[in-house]
Amino acid sequence: MNTALYFAKRYLFSKKTVNAVNIISGISVVGVLVSSASLIIILSFYNGLEKLIFSMYSAFSPELRIEPATGKGFVADSALTAQLNNRPEISNYREVLQERVLLRYGDAQYIATIKGVTLDSTIPQSMDTLLQDGHFALQYDGEEYAVMGARVQGMLGVSLRDESRFIEVFSPRKGVRSGINPMDDFTMRTIRPGGVLRYQQEFDDLLIVPMAFAREAVGEFSRVSAIEINLMPGSDVAAAQRALSTLVGNDYLVKDREQQNPTLYKIVRTEKWAVFVIIAFTGIIALFNIVGSLTMLVIDKKKDISVLMGLGANDGLIRRIFFYEGLLISLIGCVAGLVLGLLFCISQQALGWIRFGEGENLVTDVYPVDIRYSDFLLVFLTVFAISALISLVASRLSVKQTVRLS
Structure with missing residues (x-):
């Protein structure tokens, strides 16, 4: 039987001679409880936002x-292409051609x-x-359409309701020297706007068109940018x-997907762990209540310490008790x-009772939550490590003077 742990449990749940000790111990438990609950809630909410952002990005980005x-x-x-067709794990693939162009509307x-x-x-269809x-349709009834990013639509003032106006795409002709007429140096094609993507940094500057139209617009008929x-x-x-x-x-x-857009993944994850560190620091402040609680408890149990030392208890046993x-105190509050x-x-x-503000134009109006049990383990180990360090220091400092006097 662990003697120090036995005495610690008795001291924790027994009635103290000074009521302030019970109050301070209760405050310590509540402080750890609130900080632990805050960490889990914040991490779960950030997990939900991370999952939502990545799911939106995944709908547009290939695996x-x-x-x-x-x-x-x-x-x-x-x-x-024959090698790709023979891979059983590949569902489908598409060739992509990307180039900077000048748009006019x-x-x-x-x-x-x-x-x-x-x-x-x-x-x-998730697009x-x-x-x-x-609509996300690049060809309909034999006519080609373009789907544009929100910034493209905003900068050009494109109206999907005006069927008489087209987007003009200009691209420099390859291998052509400058002539008298500057327009001869450019290839110009027109296309009807068909859809506008939501405001998101990854595709705000995109104009998505059929491959045949892109090849004609940029003058590239053999090469592709990616598959x-x-x-x-x-x-x-x-694998x-x-x-x-x-x-x-x-x-x-x-x-x-992470390598295709490392900035997005880095920003989302960095924000999550930055918030975790900030909330953890507030939890450390709450854990310092243990110092006051142990100091008051040592003063309250001064006679017990004298009796234990008279029975042969050494300084190490007294320190381990506290x-x-x-x-x-910290683990009860943490759990x-x-x-x-x-x-x-x-x-x-x-229930989804916490919601985004109205008019935010988001996919969902409910704050998403993603519960990950690895976060519970992380919070528990963080609280345990910090509380063990604080308890070790507090027990040594609080018991040192009392043991000397005893």
Whole structure:
């Protein structure tokens, strides 16, 4: 039997001679409870926002993307496409051609990125959830349409209701010297606007068009910028990435979603852990209440300490008693806070009573929550480590003078 732990439990739950000791101990427990619950709630809410942002990005971004290791494009020959067709884990793929172009709509002009995609592959219906207006259709009844980013639409003032006006796309002619008429140096094509994507940094400057239109507009008829690949449901993305990297060789890069847009993933995760550190510091302040609680308890149990020393207890045993006392206070508060935070997150998932403000134009008006049990382990270990350090220091400082006097 652990003697120090036994005495610590008795001291924690027994009535103290000074009522202030009970109050201070209760304040310490509540402080740890509130900080632990806050950590879990904040992490779960950030997990939900992270999942929502990544799901929106994933609807537009392929699971894997093949790009040239050097240069802006490559030739997708029959040998490469045959290798992709023979991979059982690949659901579909599409060739992509991207280039900077000048757009004009009426009197407004804007430099954007044209993105041509092949139409022989199925465009995911989930892309319709990214639309602010219109439809994600690049070809309808034999006519070609363009889907643009929100910034392109805003800068040009494009109206999807005005069917008489088209977007003009200008691109420099390749291999043509400057002539007397500057317009002879550019290729100009027109296309009807069909949809506007929601405001999101990743595709605000895009003008998505059929591949045939993009090739004519930029004057590139053989090369592509990338091949975007979607895998079969349940496929191991990391394993497929390694296999494709071996298949295509060192002349190409095979990127997953995080590698395609590292800035987005880094920002989202950095914000989450920055908030975690800030809330953890507030929890550390709450844990310092243990110092006052242990100091008052040592004063209250001065006679007990004298009796224990008379029975042969050494300084180490006395310190361990109050060290375990501090740990019990923090762990009880931590466990209660984790349970309270879990119940709060479950109620938010079920009832959705915390909502975004009206008019935010988001996919959902309810704050998303994603409960991850790794966060519970992280919070528990964080509280345990900090409380163990504080309890160790507090028990040594509080007991030192009392033991000397005893």
